[in-house]
Amino acid sequence: MVEENRSSDNEDIREFEFERINHQGEGKGSEFVAVEKSHDLIVNGVRLASVMITPSELEEFAYGYLVSEAIVESKDRVLSIKIRGNELHTFIEGGGRLERWLELRSSGCVGVNWEKSEDEVKVGSEFRVKPDLVFQILHHLDTIPYRKTSGVHSATLTDEEGKAIAKSVDVGRHNTFDKVIGKALVRDTDLTRGILLASGRQSAGMVMKAARVGVPIIVSKAAPLSSGIRAAKKTNLTLICFASENKFSIFSGGQRIERQEDE
Structure with a gap:
């Protein structure tokens, strides 16, 4: 037994x-x-989502989820977050976007036909980095929980010099983005000059979370999915996958990676 x-x-x-x-x-x-546990995200009294999540940094997760899923325009629209058992009770200013989100989710558009509701999302940052920086920052994804369990994902937001601004570990790859984005938002970090590192596959859902908050570059050790590549191209986000200490592959937004001929 x-x-x-x-x-x-x-x-x-x-x-x-x-x-x-x-x-x-x-x-x-x-x-x-x-460890993973089920938590309900309740917004203005309405159960918005039920997620399997590593039960830490729950407040940051709530901030990140609400903003990266465009339920609120900014963290300033979040009035309060209270954790009660396995429920995350959040109250937001206004309910128009919440009603729209619920309507889209019930019709199957969210995460499936994202193009119909996200045409306006464009990453306008002209932030550029050298290839060497990409290689140098990958070590931020190495975590003790992964080494102990081999059962978690990690994400890190770095600045333009490669310094880690926010890190997170979670059983869900989507949750890591929400937690890292939430941490950065609480600290009023300029996301338009950041690099979001990821250990997991990049789908449209992952890419859109970054694009909605203005992150210009995603670097993942894992593979992209076709929906993630389409989302990155559509939003003008730089998507780098299969990143290792020796190489990486650019699937979208190559203009943000400096080349030798640019020098």
Whole structure:
């Protein structure tokens, strides 16, 4: 029987016992496992979403989700956030965008036919970086929770010099973007001159979160999805994937990466 043994110092990670079977025989051991819990995001009394999330940095997640999904125009429209058990109660100024979001979600447009509702989203930043900076900042994605569990994603927002401004780890790749964006918004960070690093695949949902808040460059160690490439091209966002210490691939917005001939 596989049982939970004890929690680690970090409540986002728990240690579980397991039974091992291999060619040499049987045995027992234990592994650290990432914790995920279901939380409901309630906006002005309406349950907007139910998410499986690492149960930390929940307030930052709420800020990031509300702004990156265009439910509010800015963090200043968020009046309050209160955490009650597994519920995130948020109150926002006005409800027009909330009603529109709910209408689009019920019709299947959100995350599926995003083009119909996001034609106005354009990343206008002229921020440019050298290839060497991309290589240098990838180390920010290395985290202790991943090394312990192999079960989490990470995201980091860096400035133009490669310094980490905000970092987050979560069981969900979308959640990492919301948390990092939320942290940056709370600190009034200039997102138009930032680079958003990611460990996970880049779909339209991921790309649009960054584009809506003005982040000009996404760098991911993982693959893009076709919807993510289309979203990046449509919004003029620079999408870099398959990034490693030796190479990376630019799928959109190559004008933001400086070349030797530019010097």
